[in-house]
Amino acid sequence: MKALKKSGLTKKEIVQAYREVVRGRRLDERLWQLTRIGKTSFNISGQGAEVAQVAMAMAFDHEKDYFLPYYRDMTACLVWGMSTKDILLGSFGKDADPSSHGRQMPNHYGSKEHNIVSFASTVSTQMPLATGVAYAAQLEGSDDVTLTTTGEGSANQGEVQEAMNFAGVKKLPVIFVVENNAYAISTPIDEQYANEKMSDRAHGYGFEGIRVDGNDFTEVYLAFKKAVKDARDKKGPKLIELMVSRLTSHSADDDQTIYRSKEEIEDMKNRDPLNFMEKQLLDEGYLTQAEMDKIDEEIRAEVDAATDEAEAMPDPAPESLLEEVYAK
Numbered sequence: 001m002k003a004l005k006k007s008g009l010t011k012k013e014i015v016q017a018y019r020e021v022v023r024g025r026r027l028d029e030r031l032w033q034l035t036r037i038g039k040t041s042f043n044i045s046g047q048g049a050e051v052a053q054v055a056m057a058m059a060f061d062h063e064k065d066y067f068l069p070y071y072r073d074m075t076a077c078l079v080w081g082m083s084t085k086d087i088l089l090g091s092f093g094k095d096a097d098p099s100s101h102g103r104q105m106p107n108h109y110g111s112k113e114h115n116i117v118s119f120a121s122t123v124s125t126q127m128p129l130a131t132g133v134a135y136a137a138q139l140e141g142s143d144d145v146t147l148t149t150t151g152e153g154s155a156n157q158g159e160v161q162e163a164m165n166f167a168g169v170k171k172l173p174v175i176f177v178v179e180n181n182a183y184a185i186s187t188p189i190d191e192q193y194a195n196e197k198m199s200d201r202a203h204g205y206g207f208e209g210i211r212v213d214g215n216d217f218t219e220v221y222l223a224f225k226k227a228v229k230d231a232r233d234k235k236g237p238k239l240i241e242l243m244v245s246r247l248t249s250h251s252a253d254d255d256q257t258i259y260r261s262k263e264e265i266e267d268m269k270n271r272d273p274l275n276f277m278e279k280q281l282l283d284e285g286y287l288t289q290a291e292m293d294k295i296d297e298e299i300r301a302e303v304d305a306a307t308d309e310a311e312a313m314p315d316p317a318p319e320s321l322l323e324e325v326y327a328k
């Protein structure tokens with residue numbers, strides 16, 4: 001693991017990064033609880049990828065860059081500017097939900113205000129859209145960079161090849177990310193693809209691909225910092241493979257103990273990125289245990305308050321059914 005100091009970020013920024021990791025974890029735990037008690041319909045979570053997502057998102061300019069996420073990217077969306085309450089409004093399907101006014105499934109993040117582009121449940125369809133957003137930036141002569149993410153199973157969809165090929169041909173300012181958590185629902189990677197590293201595929205499209213350890217905050221941050229700079233300098237796309245864990249079942253609708261052994265699940269829990277980051281913060285003298293406990297307490301209170309506020313908001317009116325779906 002690279003030292004946090006090597007990221008070049010200030011102490012304040014690193015502590016903020018930790019807050020975002022904790023926010024992502026505690027909010028996701030709340031979303032599971034709400035599903036289990038029947039208050040929401042579904043949850044799919046990024047537990048195990050929070051450190052990677054925070055380090056990734058921090059490398060972008062959230063005032064101008066575009067983000068086309070996939071369903072596990074809640075923590076990245078928080079860093080990009082969405083609030084805890086915004087996320088909860090989406091899960092409750094409320095009218096004020098910024099992602100879709102309650103039209104989308106939970107975890108289908110979008111925010112016009114923050115340049116986060118809503119996506120379909122058909123996996124990886126955000127990839128060619130991201131290529132299109134980056135093509136528009138190039139044609140308009142702006143230096144905006146586009147980020148898009150998917151899972152390693154979804155990366156085998158045909159449109160991912162089209163998206164990367166065209167981005168390579170036009171040297172577009174787009175960064176493709178594969179969050180490799182070793183499973184596509186219950187299918188392990190050796191039944192998904194035959195190449196060794198997902199990131200190697202980039203060479204076939206004429207650009208650089210790199211694989212990074214998603215538990216290593218500094219490594220992930222520096223990889224994205226460089227990719228963003230290169231994209232802004234018109235050097236073209238990158239593919240970044242983030243090695244992460246999926247600490248939960250695929251979604252609220254399955255049970256991973258049926259297809260993963262007890263030992264495997266235990267081993268993965270020992271590699272929980274939240275614990276890794278806390279150890280680093282302690283060892284490198286950024287925060288004491290008492291300070292981390294205080295942050296955790298504050299975040300829990302924020303999640304509780306946002307849950308109550310979001311739940312109290314009105315549902316979409318039935319007569320508005322056909323509104324907010326297509327642009328006028």
Ligand SMILES: Cc1ncc(C[n+]2csc(CCOP(=O)(O)OP(=O)(O)O)c2C)c(N)n1
Binds near residue numbers: 121122151152250
């Ligand atoms: C085109 C398409 N096929 C199948 C599905 C059903 N589906 C949803 S998520 C998923 C697994 C995706 O796995 P991966 O890409 O590894 O992402 P992860 O969920 O592990 O982050 C599948 C098969 C879908 N939504 N769209």
Ligand SMILES: [Mg+2]
Binds near residue numbers: 152179181182185
């Ligand atoms: Mg996967």
